[in-house]
Amino acid sequence: MKRLRFACLLLFALKMEAQTITPHYLLARSKGKLPAIAYGQGADRLGGAKMGYIDTNVVFRIIDSTTDLYNVQLSKYHTAFIEKQFLKIDNSIPVKPFYLTGSFSAKGDTTYDVVSIGMEEKLPYKSWMEINPSRIMVDIYGVQSNTNWITQLRTLKEVKDVYYEQVEDDVVRVTIQLQHKQHWGYSIGYKGKSLQVKVRRQPKSLDIRNLKIAIDAGHGGTNMGASGVTANGLEKDYTLLFAKQLQKYLKSRGVKKIVMTRTIDTTFDNKDRVVFMQQEMPDLLISLHLNSSGNKDVKGVSTYYKHIGFKPLTAAILKQMLTLDLAEFGNVGSFNFMFNAPTDFPNCLVEIAFLSNVQDEKKIMSPKFHADVAKKIYLGINNWLTQLK
Structure with missing residues (x-):
């Protein structure tokens, strides 16, 4: 009888255990x-x-x-x-209850420094930038470390060191230390089952004339953006005027490689713009927009970034824009705008002024103001580059 009772209890326990481990x-x-x-x-x-x-x-x-x-x-x-x-x-x-990491490697090719993390499967990850010291951080989820070595070759030019730690039972954190203070961007994704971080190097020349600069005229086509309070002008039309003026001024200062997201009034989805920029891989991107508020008294200029490594560019441009007798709306970080999201290249969103404010709108309508804005953005980029030399 005791044996029968024990067998029943064992069967019940095994059944409960099986139910417990059934994936939900x-x-x-x-x-x-x-x-x-x-x-x-x-x-x-x-x-x-x-x-x-x-x-x-x-x-x-x-x-x-x-x-x-x-x-x-x-x-x-x-x-x-x-x-x-x-x-x-x-x-x-x-x-599988968990996966394992394999060996790491870090080496340079003709364009990038590439950090490869061996994996058993393509698993979720999160990456971010840190400053002072400058480094790229990567958390890989659902994985345990089985990494016994990290091979680093002398072909590396921007990556200073690579190491990892198991910060949780199933989270591995990878740290990629950089040589330069300024982040120039990185791309992250899988090649086969290896998670690769392709780190961009600081340009050999920090002369603005040798850089590839992308200019984005916000909105366009069916995406009209904000509208003015007196003249009812559309944001999509004004941003194109500002973008063309910036292109013209950069050319006059000797910049030869300029990429425009649009040069006419056309619909261009933001995701398609991001993909286009990831194909072009500029040294930096300036996205031009105009702000709007339900409060007609709100006015001024602001610049935006998502990643802390790109803040210096946005701060330098804002400083120059404030010399145009514009109110300061701020330097805004962790901004969730799609064109600030890429880590691939330094980027700055400039909200030039408020279409919803009468004084700002008057400036926005002026061709002279378009030229002044172009010059100030150029000076902001130049000042940022000078700080890096």
Whole structure:
């Protein structure tokens, strides 16, 4: 009788254990154009606060969903949200409690310094910039370290050192220390099953005439932007005028390589602009916009960045813009605008003035002001470069 009771208890325990370890999630892979993971469900006109873009074919564990979002388990203590359109459920993915890292390598090619992190699977990650000292940080989720060496070659020019630590049971943090104080950008994604960080080097010449500069005229086509309070002028038209004036002034100062996102009134989706810029890979990007507020008394100029490593460029441009007798609206960081999100190149969003303010609108309508803005942005870029020499 005792044996029978013990057998029943054992069978019950095994059954309960089997129920406990049954996965309560779905496995999926990322897909689409510029999928991004977000911290939460919050949203405004710019979308929710994003952790960053993610590569395609990355494995995610779906644990819950809302109308438009999947809630995904990145690691034991970390979750995120991703739009449903960017995940495809894949029942063929093997279920594993964790994955392992392999060996690392860091070497330079003709253009970049490349850090490769050996992986068993394409897993979620988050990256960010730090300053003082300048370094790139990468958290890889759902993984345990089995890395026994990191090979670093003398072909490296920007990467100073690479190391890692297991900061949680299933999170590996990689630190990439840089030689220069200024971040010049990096790209991150998978090549095969290796997670690669391609680090851009500081240009050999910091003469503005030798740099490739991208200019983005905000809005366009069906995306009209804000409108003025007296003349009803459209933001999309004014930004194109400012962009062309900046292009003209840069050319007059000897800049030969200039990339424009648009030169006519045309619809150009922001994601397509980002992809276009990632193909062009400028040394820096200036995106021109005009601000608007429900409060007609709000006015002034502001510059924006998302990544702290790109702040110095935005601060230098704002300093010059303030000499145009514009009120200061601020230097805004951690900004969730799509064109500030890429880590690939230094970028600065300039909200030149407020179309919703009568005094600012009067300036915006003036061709002389267009020329003055172009000159001040040029001087801001030049001052930033001078600080780096």
